[in-house]
Amino acid sequence: MIKRVRSWWNGADKQETLTISEDNIxxxxxxxxxGNGRWAKRLGLPRIAGHQNGMKAVKRATIAADELGIKxxxxxxxxxxxxxxxxEEVDFLMRLPQEFLAIELDELIEKNVRIRMMGHEExxxxxxxxxLREAIRLTEHNxxxxxxxxxxxxxxxxxxECVKDIALQVQSGELAVEDITPELIDKHMLTADMPDPDLLIRTSGELRLSNFMLWQLAYSxxxxxDIYWPEFGKQHxxxxxxxxxxxxxxxxxxK
Structure with missing residues (x-):
């Protein structure tokens, strides 16, 4: 499968051909x-404008991932x-899921996308x-x-929370200490029904994990x-x- 994309380096418009193997997606x-805030600042816009445009990048990345066969x-x-x-910024960020799903959910349903959330509701x-709950309900059979x-x-x-859950099971006699394995820990993580990420992407030039999926990213x-998130597109x-x-x-x- 060959994809032709446009890439920009040092202000020069270059075109390259990328070959993507369907056997190794x-x-x-x-x-x-x-990088939402820095993108907005560079353009003289308020930070919330960066988050607003970042929402568009979410859609682009989702459609591109679906086309590639990412699961x-x-x-x-x-x-x-x-x-x-x-x-003010937090309040705006809290409105974005509602806004994004109101605009994009119908198309995501058409594309057979399943929505889920990983985190804590409190x-x-x-x-x-x-x-989020409504989107999860409407797409649960996709x-x-x-x-x-x-x-x-x-x-x-x-x-x-995973350690606490396992400790309670040991305390109650449901588990022995010897039963604690990496596979058991996997089952207590929020991603228990998902494979670990094969690939982590971070935009904006920062080189850290920022408390994100530290267990699951062990071998990702x-x-x-350096691209800011609002600029992220299919070619990236x-x-x-x-x-x-x-x-x-x-x-x-x-090997």
Whole structure:
């Protein structure tokens, strides 16, 4: 499968051909959508304009992932640390899921996309929770791409809750300490019914994981780009997948 995309480097308009193998498509791609505020600042716009345009990038990435045959797409939409941002910005971010789904849900349903959420509902406004729950309900029988929003999500909290759950089972006698294995821990994570990400993408030039899926990303391939999230398009996803396919995944062994 050959995709022709346009890429821009150093202000020069270049065209290249990317060859994507249909036999080596990452099953699960996770994305840290970073740079909305800096994109807006560069253009002299308020930060919320960056988040608004970032919503459009979510749709572009979802459609591109579906066309490629990716089965799971996890978007880091709002972290447990994002509550420290100014209230006006947080309030706006809390309205985005409702706005996004009101505009895009019908098309996502047509494309057989299944919506799900990974995170904790407490502290989320009722309008945010209700919009996500309704989207999850309306798409629960879809069998295509799973679009997983990490909302009010933090990996350290996820792992802490996992440890507590297992400790209670040991305390009650349901489990012995010897029963605790990586496979058992997997079953207690919020991604228990999903494969670990094969590929992590982070935009805006930042080179860190920011408390995102720390357990699940143990052997994921990482791809970083200087592109701000509102600029992210199909060609960037293709570039990330092409780079993924050039790598050899050895999982600590030799090939």
């Amino acid at each position: 990452p099953q699960h791609v996770a994305i840290i959508m970073d 799971y797409l996890t978007m880091y939409a709002f972290s447990t640390e994002n509550w420290t941002r100014p209230k 502290h989320l406004p009722s309008h945010t929770v209700n919009a 069998t295509g791409l799973v679009l997983n929003f990490a909302m009010n999500y933090g990996s350290r909290r996820e792992m802490t 391939e990482l791809w970083f780009t 996803l293709l570039e990330a997948v092409a780079e993924y396919q050039r790598r050899s995944r050895r999982y600590g062994g030799l």
